[in-house]
Amino acid sequence: MAEYKIDLSRVTDVTSLHEQLMESLPLPAWYGRNLDALYDALTDLSGEVLIRVTGQDLAPAQMRDYLDRLGRVLRDAQEELPGLTVFFSEDHAEDNYEDPGLPEEARDGEDQEQATMQADDPEAPDLAFPLQEDDPWETTEH
16 A cells, blocks of 8 residues: 655645645646646545645644645545545654554553554554544534
C-alpha cells in the first residue's frame, strides 16, 4: 500500500496548500493547483493508497473555508476510488506519530505488555479512523 502524508500545519494560503499537496502526493505534471485538478488526479490513482492528513488544527483561520472544501474533495475521491483511504489526525508533529498497531516502549510510559495486549485486542479503540460523515471538515450552520 502506498502511503502519503499531507501536513497542513505549514499551510498559510491557497498557494502554499497546493505546494504542500504537490510535495506530499504523487500528482501528475498536469496538476493545475486547484481542487478540481486534485480530484481528477486522486481518482486516477491505482492500487491501495492511504492519505494521512495532519496539522489541520494549526492552519490559519482564513483557510477554514478552503480546507473544508479540500476535505470534501478528499471524501468524494475516497468514495469514487475503492482503493483510496483518507485519515485525518490531529497529530501534527511528524516525530510524535505513533502507529497504533506497533506498540513501542516510548509510548508515554505505557507498559509494554499492556500496549501489546491493546494492539492484539480487536475490541481496542482504533486511533486512526477513516473519514466519516461527521468529520471535522464539515461546517455547522449556526
